[in-house]
Amino acid sequence: MKSYQEILNYLYSQLPMFQRTGAAAYKNTLENTLALDEMYRYPHREFKSIHIAGTNGKGSASHMIASVLQEAGYRVGLYTSPHLIDFRERIRVNGEMIPEEEVVTFVEHFQQINKIARLEPSFFELTVAMAFEYFRKCRVDVAVIEVGLGGRLDSTNIITPEVSLITNISLDHTNLLGETLPAIANEKAGIIKPGVPVVVSETDENYQAVFENKANETKSPIYFADQEYSAAYSMFLPEGLQLFNFNKGKKPAFPELKTDLLGSYQRKNISGVLKTLEILREKGWQISRDDIYRGLAGVKKNTGLRGRWEIVSNNPLIICDTGHNEAGLKLVIEQLRNMAWKKLHMVIGMVNDKNIDGVLALLPPEASYYFTQANIPRALDAKILKEKAEAAGLSGKVIPPVKEAVSEARRNADVHDLIFIGGSTFVVADYFS
Template identity: 30%
Template sequence: MNESVDLEKQAITAQPPVPSLDRMRELARRLGDPQRRFPVIHLTGTNGKTSTARITASLLGAAGLRVGLYTSPHLERVNERLVLDGQPADDEAFARCVGAAVDAATPMAERPTFFELLTAAAFGWFAERAVDVAVVEVGLLGRWDATNIADGRVAVVTSVGADHLDYAGSLDGVAREKAGIVKPGSRLVLGDVAARFDQVFARTPAADVVRLGAQFAFDNGRPDPAGAGRRGDPRTPLAHYDDVLLALHGTYQQTNAACALTAVEAFVGHRLPADVVEAGLATVRAPGRLEIVGTDPPRVLDGAHNPAAAAALARSLAEEFPGQRWNVVYGALRGHDFEATLAELDPDRIAAVLCCEPASPRAIPAQELVAAAGRLGLRPALALADVTTAVRHALEQAAPATAILVTGSFYHLTEARRVLTSTR
């Protein structure tokens, strides 16, 4: 995780004082504007955008297309952010494309941020490999995000929630910033977006807008009897599909799958064959999203870093693990409402909250988390020295009726996974 800390420090210190895409556009021009050499499906959302991007890429791959996928953050290696046909960039390709971006940036008067360099590298790699389509996830909000120099043929907004208010100012501001990725003539897919924001998205230059519930959904969602994920009957504006397996856990993944399937059909312009839908949904993976890494007792990783994500996590745990009590390993970063996030946990189902500090310069001190947990009645709450110590303590206290949940920031999931999987 030291690599992630160093890169984040670099990104923080390089933040521009005024939102602008000028630096990113200049960097892309110096590389030959690679983002113009392939079509793009562009995704943003307070929650769900990474999973939806992964599902979208899986469906496109199952349809026989050559697919680039750009997501963030990574969990173990930065290469994970650049994916081609389901495989992360190898070290040689990653170094070459990042090196080209760095070389292009050298003469620039204003130094690009780490995220801008990485985005340029991704676009360069996708152009080099002649992808049929790139699935591109926004890093922050949308309008001023480095990825927004690409013109998405399809734009997806998975959700609008109370996160990054330090940038957007209000929920309406969040919606406006996310609407900023919609380009003239594109198709817009709206997921779990409240009706109060309809006018925001109605003012976008999209040629067509489809909404969750009205035009598409994942009907009759339920846990798969064999424990392989979820089953249900997805419907889109173009088709209905019966009894399809989605190889992801969590009720919220049903919405993500419905958004992804609708976006893919909007992109290709026709319904997908049933076998393509079945293959795409049955093979998708979403690390760190209700990821079950062990049993007896269950060991679950989920990067629920804001109140809406924590509420969705709580609903999913109640359905898929009824009656289970949890030792919760929790860490959070500045900029997120950690107390409201913790408030979504059910005190009756929490055996202990083990607070630690993720490997990030924005980590909230564990004692602050303990104090917040105490105010919410989540007891006992303990401050542990680091993620490894917290996870090992959770394991020592685990019992058949007490499972382990690691949640909060994505920045401590990697180390937690290593400890949990090495002690199975």
């Protein structure tokens, strides 16, 4: 039997991996996914599922729903991507990562049986197959499945879920999904299945009709969650929780609802989560109000989620966030501007297929910058990032290794300053690793 590290080396180096190489690893067909599903005797048919797509927030929403379902007593599979530190973060059952030996066993078995089939799956295609087979083996009651990229052609899109959730749409991966919001929405709408309810977290006139037309075509009930559940503001509590008062319409629905996810943008995600849970309850799922309160208050504890407005240190305050496109980083910057700090230090790195200039235009010019780059092929060269940043009126140093950039920021910060680490999921991952 090969070692776990040898298996990881195979997954990372032998299979095309979007997170590392970008568009070259993207498959515009479900052919391999369907072949793998047949090879493993259709494991996804043996558990119920919830499918979650969107540009931003789909990871947070997936973890929230999984946490609530765990509190309700269900055995819950959770498939998300990418991981921050350990590959096994992608595949969890009741918050516990898939064991190393299960990863080794699955991949070695695949390599053996594939000598006949001779499939050439991508990293993501094989990882989805691994997740579905592991969930079947663990006899989960339900699996919460996060879409990797897009929706229509995503490897996860062979499931028929209890409910589909689409968090929001913004311009990201435009080279693969389309240059306009309606085009991207059309790809995300691909997870809408015949007769299956679909929840859209955020109403937007730029793409609302795309979802309505698709739902009409598939005869799927459609709900725009922010038209039902809303919270005007949030408060941060001393015990490290964020408090919301959610109304349904104009009436109180979930007063003093708390979550351990501290990004103010979670207000948008929670609307979609609450509507999704409401639909599950209407379908007979045993989910109490107490389950919802406990589940949202204990997302990180129950699921292991990290990197969403995570406070990693105090004096100086250090916060990291995996927001990595214009829409996501706009909300992060708004929250930074609403905080008290003497001086702001920004440790920033990006990948090379984003709208770099659009993101840089959002960043605060008064901050001190430490331009860095994650240890992946897709990372934008820190020197190029600095050149583009200077053109946008930002100034700072080039320190390519992420941890060295953070160390330099700490040396320059006093106890009343704030250090932010982000710009890319992979920058946050390098900091944690």
